[in-house]
């Protein structure tokens with residue numbers, strides 16, 4: 001599937017570049033073009049794989065290239081004002097060769113959180129290709145304002161994309177590691193999961209063609225029109241005798257082993273850590289992609305895995321196929337779409353409601369609160385005089 005990536009804000013730009021890097025290194029062929037949008041000049045300058053003509057600074061006259069400071073209303077405002085500059089960066093993209101757009105953003109800050117829904121809305125207005133979102137939720141430790149931003153952006157973004165694929169930083173934190181140092185690892189994880197999914201069916205030079213290829217229309221039908229998705233992934237190392245230096249025999253893998261290996265990898269992908277943890281019984285549609293060397297992609301294994309996902313989710317719409325690659329692993333990526341039972345989203349909404357209430361209370365105290373703070377004398381007594 002050929003995508004145009006639009007990375008918005010710092011996280012959006014970094015994750016977009018991680019996907020571009022994955023695409024190049026795996027010859028996946030799913031990134032047709034990539035554009036970065038930001039209010040912070042320094043973040044745009046820090047990008048490594050994006051040509052200058054594909055880096056768009058918005059809000060320059062108001063924010064002087066310094067970012068929004070986690071104000072997502074401001075992010076949305078400047079994106080609306082400068083939307084022409086964003087779409088102009090796509091003017092020379094051959095959109096007729098593209099299957100979809102993917103707008104990528106961290107939802108906890110100001111720029112990505114506010115501008116991504118505005119950009120998605122405009123892309124949908126201009127193009128007939130589907131526009132998907134990749135939204136990254138903040139970790140709990142980042143604080144209430146990030147949760148409030150994420151909850152507000154989430155509900156807006158979902159409304160302006162054909163599907164919102166979600167990745168929760170909180171679920172991906174590792175013990176002893178701060179979120180910040182973990183970003184590189186998390187970004188690679190996002191790129192690998194989405195890379196396996198979106199590159200299925202893209203036949204790059206020298207890559208073998210699968211037996212039951214997953215094509216772009218199957219991904220589009222699984223994502224559907226509207227709703228939220230999550231992605232699971234697992235990989236199992238394989239022994240490839242033909243690769244041993246002094247091996248003379250070409251030993252084909254045992255079929256029974258291949259079937260079981262695929263089934264256990266798919267179970268690990270679906271029951272392990274999802275990009276956004278959710279109840280599998282609330283999944284509407286699913287898509288399974290099994291990748292690995294052709295000799296290890298046993299059809300029966302993929303078919304049994306597909307039926308297992310049907311049983312696990314209760315969904316009748318489970319698609320599946322293979323994606324042959326030269327690798328020392330058999331990997332499974334599972335896209336669960338139309339999920340509705342997601343505890344983390346409920347939690348974010350709760351934190352957001354409480355934060356909004358507290359902020360309103362503080363605002364309501366207004367000038368009297370400040371007067372109380374500055375007043376140092378008791379009633380009837382004089383206070384300290386201001387300087388001027």
Ligand SMILES: Nc1nc2c(ncn2[C@@H]2O[C@H](COP(=O)(O)OP(=O)(O)OP(=O)(O)O)[C@@H](O)[C@H]2O)c(=O)[nH]1
Nearest residue numbers: 009010011067068070106108109110111112138183
């Ligand atoms: N996975 C991942 N998440 C990130 C990364 N950087 C930031 N985040 C998350 O994204 C959220 C938004 O942060 P930024 O992308 O820096 O913010 P921004 O969109 O540039 O907006 P402002 O800087 O506030 O104008 C944060 O709250 C983090 O949760 C990253 O490299 N990877």
